[in-house]
Amino acid sequence: MSDHLNERDRDFDVTGVAPSGPLHGNSPEGFRSGFVSFVGRPNAGKSTLTNALVGSKVVITSSKPQTTRTVVRGIVHRDDAQLILVDTPGLHRPRTLLGERLNDLVKTTWAEVDVVAVCFPANEKIGPGDTFIVNELAKVRKTVKIAIATKTDLATPEQIGEHLLAIAELGRTTGTEWAEIIPVSAVGGSQVKLLEELLVGLLPEGPMLYPDGELSDAPEEAIVAELIREASLEGVRDELPHSIAVVVEEMALKEDRPADKPLLLIHANLYVERDSQKGIIIGHKGARLREVGMAARKQIEAILGTPVYLDLHVKVAKDWQRDPRQLRKLGF
Numbered sequence: 542m543s544d545h546l547n548e549r550d551r552d553f554d555v556t557g558v559a560p561s562g563p564l565h566g567n568s569p570e571g572f573r574s575g576f577v578s579f580v581g582r583p584n585a586g587k588s589t590l591t592n593a594l595v596g597s598k599v600v601i602t603s604s605k606p607q608t609t610r611t612v613v614r615g616i617v618h619r620d621d622a623q624l625i626l627v628d629t630p631g632l633h634r635p636r637t638l639l640g641e642r643l644n645d646l647v648k649t650t651w652a653e654v655d656v657v658a659v660c661f662p663a664n665e666k667i668g669p670g671d672t673f674i675v676n677e678l679a680k681v682r683k684t685v686k687i688a689i690a691t692k693t694d695l696a697t698p699e700q701i702g703e704h705l706l707a708i709a710e711l712g713r714t715t716g717t718e719w720a721e722i723i724p725v726s727a728v729g730g731s732q733v734k735l736l737e738e739l740l741v742g743l744l745p746e747g748p749m750l751y752p753d754g755e756l757s758d759a760p761e762e763a764i765v766a767e768l769i770r771e772a773s774l775e776g777v778r779d780e781l782p783h784s785i786a787v788v789v790e791e792m793a794l795k796e797d798r799p800a801d802k803p804l805l806l807i808h809a810n811l812y813v814e815r816d817s818q819k820g821i822i823i824g825h826k827g828a829r830l831r832e833v834g835m836a837a838r839k840q841i842e843a844i845l846g847t848p849v850y851l852d853l854h855v856k857v858a859k860d861w862q863r864d865p866r867q868l869r870k871l872g873f
């Protein structure tokens with residue numbers, strides 16, 4: 542028996558999901574990879590800068606790559622490096638114990654990334670909000686910190702000069718060692734490339750952590766299956782950590798489509814072990830499965846660069862984890 546839902550809503554913008562854990566190990570000698578987080582007060586220009594860096598190279602954005610606390614916003618793929626831009630939770634002035642705990646969490650997350658880049662908009666004076674963030678960041682000793690003067694197109698050269706001095710001074714008063722202080726305009730495109738070079742230079746040597754745009758090493762079906770699995774586990778990871786397997790039954794371009802309007806048809810089965818798990822995956826009147834389908838589709842589209850029609854079926858394969866025959870069938 543199978544339930545299935547065709548997911549038709551195509552009205553949203555594209556992002557993608559990061560497969561969990563390293564996927565691609567064959568990286569050239571001297572390859573660098575690591576995580577960079579942009580922080581700063583609201584409106585500092587973090588998102589715009591992320592987009593400017595990632596540009597058309599957006600391959601993956603998602604939730605839960607290495608830790609459950611960071612969200613991948615985009616990845617810059619280069620021949621010599623992979624720069625993974627992550628969001629870390631925002632820091633707040635603590636008013637309660639919970640607030641303090643949250644801030645501790647933020648600091649733990651900052652300690653897990655390789656570089657924290659603080660954004661200070663050049664058209665605004667450095668204020669108490671900035672000072673608070675930098676003071677807290679200073680306590681995270683081992684993470685490399687850089688300062689970015691953002692939105693330089695909105696400031697005069699004199700203002701930018703003063704701004705850079707103020708950032709350096711803030712570093713001194715808070716005991717923060719800026720590895721770099723760099724002025725950038727994400728909108729004007731000025732110095733974005735230089736920022737990329739500086740960031741790559743600050744990353745440790747390491748393997749490629751996510752598949753590159755060409756998906757050269759892993760069959761596309763496997764990646765598609767992994768993306769669907771990730772989406773289906775979103776929010777129910779504790780209930781169904783390993784009970785889901787995904788098999789892509791069919792993946793083909795729809796025939797009779799104009800060359801400039803391709804559509805990739807994907808039929809996939811989602812296997813769970815028990816009826817109760819099926820209910821969790823499908824949700825009330827299929828609502829959850831629809832969300833899973835939409836999330837997975839967006840991610841697949843972002844990776845493969847083609848509009849996708851995703852058809853998902855949920856099936857029960859009793860105790861598939863313990864049955865070698867089932868396991869083989871499911872590709873394990």
Ligand SMILES: Nc1nc2c(ncn2[C@@H]2O[C@H](COP(=O)(O)OP(=O)(O)OP(=O)(O)O)[C@@H](O)[C@H]2O)c(=O)[nH]1
Binds near residue numbers: 584588728
């Ligand atoms: N002129 C100019 N405007 C910019 C630049 N970068 C960002 N902006 C604008 O500043 C505003 C805030 O930018 P965001 O990138 O959303 O800022 P953010 O730090 O991600 O904001 P939050 O999500 O609120 O934390 C937007 O209206 C952007 O268009 C820049 O380099 N030049």
